Amino acid sequence: MQAITRTGQLLHVIIRVIVDWQMHSLKSSVSVCQKPLYFPGSIMTQVRTRIAPSPTGDPHVGTAYIALFNRNFAKQHNGQFVLRIEDTDQTRSTAKSETDILNALKWLGLDWDEGPDNGGPHGPYRQSQRSDIYREHINQLLDNGQAFHCFCTADRLNEVRAEQMANKQTPGYDGHCLSLSKEEVKTRLDNGESSVIRMRVPTDGECVFNDRLRGEIRINWSQIDMQVLMKSDNLPTYHFANVVDDHLMEITHVIRGEEWINSTPKHILLYQHFGWDVPEFCHMPLLRNPDKSKLSKRKNPTSINYYRDMGYVPEAVVNYLGMMGWTMPDGREMFSVDEMIDHFDIDRVSLGGPVFDVEKLNWLNGKYLRERFDDEAFMQAYAEWAFNPDKLKMVVPLIKERVERFSDVIPLAGFFLSGSLPLSEADFEHKSLQLEDSRRLLQFALWTFEGLPAWEREHISGACQKLAGFESLKIREALFPLFVAVTGKAVSVSVIDSMTALGLDVTRARLRDAINVLGGVSKKEAKRLEKQYRDFDSFDPEAS
RNA sequence: GUCCCCUUCGUCUAGAGGCCUAGGACACCGGGUUUUCAUCUCGGCAACAGGGGUUCGAAACCCCUAGGGGACGCCA
Numbered sequence: 001m002q003a004i005t006r007t008g009q010l011l012h013v014i015i016r017v018i019v020d021w022q023m024h025s026l027k028s029s030v031s032v033c034q035k036p037l038y039f040p041g042s043i044m045t046q047v048r049t050r051i052a053p054s055p056t057g058d059p060h061v062g063t064a065y066i067a068l069f070n071r072n073f074a075k076q077h078n079g080q081f082v083l084r085i086e087d088t089d090q091t092r093s094t095a096k097s098e099t100d101i102l103n104a105l106k107w108l109g110l111d112w113d114e115g116p117d118n119g120g121p122h123g124p125y126r127q128s129q130r131s132d133i134y135r136e137h138i139n140q141l142l143d144n145g146q147a148f149h150c151f152c153t154a155d156r157l158n159e160v161r162a163e164q165m166a167n168k169q170t171p172g173y174d175g176h177c178l179s180l181s182k183e184e185v186k187t188r189l190d191n192g193e194s195s196v197i198r199m200r201v202p203t204d205g206e207c208v209f210n211d212r213l214r215g216e217i218r219i220n221w222s223q224i225d226m227q228v229l230m231k232s233d234n235l236p237t238y239h240f241a242n243v244v245d246d247h248l249m250e251i252t253h254v255i256r257g258e259e260w261i262n263s264t265p266k267h268i269l270l271y272q273h274f275g276w277d278v279p280e281f282c283h284m285p286l287l288r289n290p291d292k293s294k295l296s297k298r299k300n301p302t303s304i305n306y307y308r309d310m311g312y313v314p315e316a317v318v319n320y321l322g323m324m325g326w327t328m329p330d331g332r333e334m335f336s337v338d339e340m341i342d343h344f345d346i347d348r349v350s351l352g353g354p355v356f357d358v359e360k361l362n363w364l365n366g367k368y369l370r371e372r373f374d375d376e377a378f379m380q381a382y383a384e385w386a387f388n389p390d391k392l393k394m395v396v397p398l399i400k401e402r403v404e405r406f407s408d409v410i411p412l413a414g415f416f417l418s419g420s421l422p423l424s425e426a427d428f429e430h431k432s433l434q435l436e437d438s439r440r441l442l443q444f445a446l447w448t449f450e451g452l453p454a455w456e457r458e459h460i461s462g463a464c465q466k467l468a469g470f471e472s473l474k475i476r477e478a479l480f481p482l483f484v485a486v487t488g489k490a491v492s493v494s495v496i497d498s499m500t501a502l503g504l505d506v507t508r509a510r511l512r513d514a515i516n517v518l519g520g521v522s523k524k525e526a527k528r529l530e531k532q533y534r535d536f537d538s539f540d541p542e543a544s
Numbered sequence: 545g546u547c548c549c550c551u552u553c554g555u556c557u558a559g560a561g562g563c564c565u566a567g568g569a570c571a572c573c574g575g576g577u578u579u580u581c582a583u584c585u586c587g588g589c590a591a592c593a594g595g596g597g598u599u600c601g602a603a604a605c606c607c608c609u610a611g612g613g614g615a616c617g618c619c620a
Contacts, residue, residue: 054620089619154618161617168545171616196618214549223547223616231618238620262548262615285550285613292612320556323569327557331568350557353613357555360570370583 047079048252051105051112052242054086055097058303058505059104061356062257062287062295065321067110068337069284070255072344074113082249083115085126086242088235093128104304108318109337114249122249127241134236137244137274138197138229146273147229149185149195150177172225173198197230199240199266199273207265212253212282213349217261224265239263243270246279255282255346258353259294282346285325288353295356297508298450306505307361310419311385315372316365324354334367386417394501398493412493416501421488421510423517430480430490438481439518441467443529444536445482446511451537455504461496470539485514 049070053063067083074081083105087093102117114120124130141147150173161171178200180188189195202221211217229240236244246254261283271278287295295302301310307317315336322340323333326349373381399413415421428438448463449455468478483495486507492498499507515521521529 052620056620086620092619150618157617165545170546194618198618211549217548219548225616228618233618235618237618242620257614258549259614259620283549288613290555294614323556325557327568331558333556333569351550352552352557353550354557355555357570360556363570366583 045252046250047074047077048082048250049074049079049255050082050084050246050249050251052084052086052245053101054089054092054238055094055101056089056092057097058297058305059101060302061304061307061317061321062302063101064105064108064110064304064318065287065324066256066284067105068108068318068321068340069326069346069349070253071110071112072337072341073253073255073346075341076344079252080113082120082122082251083112083125084245084249085116085128086238087126087128088231088238088241090128090233090235098126100305104308107308108304108314110318127236127245130241130245131235133248134230134241134244135234138236138240141199141229141273142197144273145200147197147199148178149180149189150198150228151180151188151193151195152176170223175226178226194232196228196232198226199229199269201226201266201269207268209264209268209278209281211261211264212280212346213351214283217264219262219265221265223262224269227263227266239266240270243267243274247271247274247276251279253280253282255284258283258286282349284349285351285353287324288355290355290357292353292355294353297505300356300358301505301509303505305503306509309503309506310509312361312365313368313373313381316361316368319368320361320364324356325349325351334364334371391416391501394497398497398501402493415487415492416498418488420513421485423484423488423514425517425519427484427488427490428481428514428518430477433477433480435518437471438484439515439521440529440532441471441478441481442485442511442515442518443521444470444533446508446515447533448536449499449504449507449511452504455500457496457500460499464496466539467536470536481514482511485510 051063051067051070053059071081073079083102085098087098098116102115105111112118114122114125116123116125119125138147142149152173156176157173160174160176164171177198201224204221206218206220207224208216208218227239228237230236245251264281264283268278289295289299291299293299297303301307304317308314318337319335322335322337327333328335328340329343329345329348369378395413395416399409402412403409425435428435430438433441444467445463448467449460452459452463464479464482465475468475471478479495480490482499483490483492486495486498486502487493502510
C-alpha cells in the first residue's frame with residue numbers, strides 16, 4: 001500500500017517537474033520582451049554603475065552601503081564604477097562635505113574608476129560644473145513642449161497643496177502656468193520675473209516599469225507631479241540632472257535606495273522624451289534604525305567618520321554593510337570586498353529593510369582585530385588611530401598645562417581614547433542640580449548641537465552660554481552634566497574644547513548614553529521637552 | 545490622506561514547491577577551558593504576521609486582511 005502511494009507521489013513529482021520546466025521556459029521567453037536593454041556580462045555593453053552623493057553633510061553609512069553594491073556589480077562584470085557629486089543644491093552643498101565623503105569612501109576601500117578627483121572621459125563629475133549641459137538639454141524639452149515655464153510663487157503652491165491635502169487628493173502642481181502663451185512667457189521672462197521649468201506629465205494611464213529585484217511596478221501617472229526640472233537659480237533638480245548625467249555617463253544599471261521608487265516614472269519619462277535607452281533599475285532596501293524607521297542620525301550614529309573615530313576598522317565596517325540584505329552563498333559572515341565581488345549576485349539581495357545592529361558590528365570588528373591583525377599590525381593600527389596627529393594636536397594644548405608627568409595623561413585625557421564611558425546615576429549628583437535637571441540640560445544641549453551650522457568652538461560655546469542663560473544657571477552649573485557625560489568626570493579639561501575635539505558624532509553618542517543612564521526620556525516627556533525647547537530656541541541671551 | 549514597497553527567531557539572514565521536525569550568525573542563558581575577565585569551545589532558548597485559495601504536497605505561488613516602511617519640496 002505504502003509502495004503504491006510512494007510510486008504515485010513519484011509520478012506526480014515527475015509530471016510536476018516537466019510542467020514546471022515548460023512553464024519556466026515560457027516565462028523566460030516572455031520576460032525577454034520586457035527585459036531591459038543591457039544584459040549583465042554581455043560583451044556588447046559595458047556595465048557602468050555609479051554612486052551619486054550629495055555633499056550636504058557627513059559621509060553617511062547609507063551612501064557607503066549603496067556604493068558597495070554598485071561597485072560590486074560593476075567590478076563583477078568587469079565594468080566601471082563612477083562617482084558623481086550631486087551638488088545642485090547650492091544652499092546646502094559644501095566643499096568640506098564633498099572632501100569628507102570622498103575620504104570616507106576611500107577609507108572604506110570603495111574607490112572609483114571615474115570621479116571628480118581622478119577624472120575620466122565623461123567629466124566633469126560635479127553637477128555644479130555641468131550647467132551648460134543641462135541648459136542645452138532643457139531647451140530641447142522646452143522646444144517640443146515637454147517642459148514649460150512656471151511663474152507660480154511658493155505661497156500659491158503651498159496654498160494649492162494645503163487645499164489638495166484637505167480634499168484628500170494627491171498633492172501636486174495644478175497646471176496653472178501650462179496655459180500661458182509663448183508670447184506671455186517671453187514677456188514675463190524678459191521682465192526678469194522669477195520662474196522655474198517643470199516637466200509635462202501624462203494625465204492618465206499608468207507607468208509600468210521593471211525593477212530588477214522587485215519585478216513589475218505600476219504607478220498611475222495621476223500620482224506623478226509636474227516636477228520642477230530647473231530651479232529659479234538656473235540649476236537643475238536631482239531628477240533632471242540625474243537622468244541627463246546617467247545617460248551621458250553611460251550608466252547601465254541604476255542601483256539606489258528604495259526611496260526613489262516613486263520618482264522612477266519621472267525619470268523614465270525623461271529618458272523617453274529624449275529618446276534615450278532606459279537603464280536597469282535596482283531599488284535596494286533602506287538601512288533602518290532599531291525601530292525600523294529609515295536610518296537617521298537622530299536615532300543612530302550614521303556618519304562613517306563616527307565609526308572611524310570609535311575605533312572600528314574599515315574592513316569590518318564594509319564587511320558589515322555587505323551583510324545588510326545579502327549573504328555569501330556559503331553563509332560565511334567574514335569576507336573582504338574582493339571576496340564579495342567574486343561571489344556577488346545582486347539577485348540574491350533580500351528586500352526587508354535591515355536594521356543596523358551595532359552589537360553585531362562590534363562582534364565582527366572584534367573578530368577582525370583578533371583574527372586579521374597580528375600583534376605587529378594591531379600595534380600599528382592602534383597607534384595610527386590613537387596618536388593620529390590631527391586629533392593629538394587638539395588634545396595636547398588642553399592637557400599640557402595640567403600634567404606633571406606623562407603618567408598623568410591617561411587619567412586626565414583617557415576619555416579621548418574611549419568609546420562610551422562607564423557612568424552611573426551617582427556620577428550626576430550635584431548640590432543644586434537634580435538628576436532631572438541634568439537630563440533636561442543634556443537633552444537641550446543635544447538638540448542645540450544638532451542644529452549648529454558647523455561643529456566649531458565658538459558655536460558650541462555660544463550654545464552652552466545660551467543654555468545657561470535660558471535656565472538661569474551659572475555657566476559652571478550648566479556645564480556640569482556635560483562634563484560628566486563627555487569627560488566622565490565633574491572636573492576635567494575644558495568640556496567645550498573636548499567636545500570640539502571629539503566631534504559631533506562622538507559627543508552626541510555620549511550625551512545620549514548619559515541621558516539613558518539618567519533614566520532616558522520617555523515619549524511623553526520628549527513631547528513636553530520639545531515644547532520647552534521651542535522657547536529655548538527663540539531665547540535671546542543678549543536680551544536678558 | 546493618497547500612492548508605492550516590504551513581511552522567516554529580539555536582530556542579520558538561509559530558503560528557487562517534497563531535501564524543513566525551518567539551517568547559520570549576533571544577542572541572551574547554561575557547561576567546559578582559563579589564577580579573574582575576555583577569547584575559544586560545547587549546548588540551550590527563540591521565527592515562517594493572520595486568513596483564504598492553487599497543489600497529492602506551500603515558508604515558498606495567487607488573493608484578501610493586518611502590521612511596518614517609504615514617497616508625495618525650486619532637498620537629494
